[in-house]
Amino acid sequence: MAERTMAQALNAALAEALEDPSVMLLGEDVGTTGGVFRVTDGLQKRFGSDRVVDTPVAESGIVGAAFGLAVAGMKPIAEMQFMGFSYPAYDQIVNHVSRIRNRSRHRFTAPLVIRIPYGGGIGAAEHHSESLEAIYAHVPGLKVVVPSRPIDAKGLLTAAIADPDPVIFLEPIRAYRAVKEEVPDEVYETPIGVASIERVGSDVTLIAYGAMMKETRQAAELLAANGVDAEVIDLRTLVPLDTETILASVEHTGRVVAIHEAPRTAGFGAEIAAVVAEKALYSLKSPIARVTGWDIVVPLRRAEKHYTPGVDRIVNVAMRTMEA
């Protein structure tokens, strides 16, 4: 065991995966420089430039080539530099990557992983703070995974690479180096499709994922200081969604707050709300609440704080559910 950041944990998972000669990494600047976030640092030196490939600047080309590589038996891991740069690849993802298994009724498959750093909080330029995970979660045939902490990042990435189907692997940018935790040195998988109950509580269920877990955990502690016992769920996977864990929690707390930094309308919180309304309405003691980003372009650095949900907003909304 060693203390690792999420970036280091992801690097370790990639290094372990590359021991399999069919695994390869491709993306912009992933080789010589180790990626703009240094997640692939040192891997090209260790595994060679045929296996860790610096590609031309062409996101659709990267994913389209990865698709062909996967169909022909390789196990490619493609990196999009930022979510805001992944949209040129959306056609490949939606029209080909997610569909080839169905189009060929299992004859051809594209078991590739597309790593996409997402989310704000680093004060970067426009297009660098996007959190549009719902556009991937909405596409049939994709799995969508979002780790929030180093130990899950390594296990989920290993599981994503081993998965026989395409996985969109979202990496919360501001969590890359935010915390260190003990991460096992051996190879292990954190199962896709299983949420984690991080804190057991009886009054209200806080549901979040990715970078927003930090504020959510802090909010739970503040709520506890105010006499509210929050249960905290880290979804870890958006698709397939672990509805069982969500419903079991809401059934005993009777209150739910869905939290994400993505825009509100048709954001993933809407899906959580729908699942709870359909299956656990009669357990609810107060209306379902959402704490989200707004339906606006993520403000640039100087005003970004008004956009991203903070601990205060989560606490205030959770407290309001207690009033009902």
Add this chain to the structure above:
Amino acid sequence: MQHETLQILSEGGTLVGEPPITIQRTRELYEAMVIGRVYDRKCTAMQKQGRLATYAPFEGQEACQIGAVAPLNNDDWVVATYRDAAAMWFAGYPMVNLILGRTGDERGGNTPDGINVLPPSITVGGHMIHAVGTAWADKLQSSGRVSLTMFGDGATSEGDFHEAMNFAGVFATPTVFFCQNNGWAISLPFERQTAAASLVDKAVGYGMPGIKVDGNDLLAVVSATTQAVDAARAGEGPTFIEAMTYRVGPHTTADDPGRYRTEDLTTTWRDRDPIDRVRRYLEGNDAWDATWENDVADTASAKVEDAVAEAEALEPLSGKEIFSAMFAQPTQPLIDQQGMLARDS
């Protein structure tokens, strides 16, 4: 820049260059072209009878389709489009699968193991890069396979054409880009598709050789693709081929070419029919007679009718089965939704 158009058979069917294949092989390819045309006309007829979904005919492009595939090995990759049925079939994609796909059934894409022909791409242009990926995998695995991708002049306007050509050039993948310049992208003529005099000129921008070929000349197409396939297999990287041909039919059965072009041009191209040209050549070499022609026609009809019967005999996918190929194992949400469909309908 001026590329000469490679021609080996004149329109009259006489040799103007060195034939790349024997007379016997030419007879085999002639038969394949005829089978392709019978299939094509059958599908158009079936669509009019409501037995097929929209169909995109390739009449007039048989020399391109059979000639492009002729030099391939059985396990090479073919990544083609909705208009390339003859090429896909000749590369090993069973005819019943082609027809099944056009009847509106995903099982058309479920081809036998070992046949590396992807189901046809329906969106324009996104598939060419796939043949860069498959070729790249083969290069890394030293399998000796090559990848052929087929597309039309319209697809060269898509951004993905650029990315595919650029990746193939940079990574020197064993990919053959085969463009059937058939003059029309639905209603848009070639002159409005590009300001370039010739598509083949684009090859130089990606650091790869380009060959312009008479696409209605079977022997010229075979010669060009053989050269490209041999180079790819020898590790010399990709080649771009522009085959000049003509879509004498509509874009699809839903299209009315009368809205955008006159019959004169189509008639001119009908006179350049690629099958007639080979027939004249074979006849001139005492390798064609009416009896054989009838045999070929009968074989073609039987083959197509058998495939149609087999495809139409298959029961449609059930409500349960439509969920079963999204993932290797259905996820819980899909199992739940399958239950809802059964419960509520």
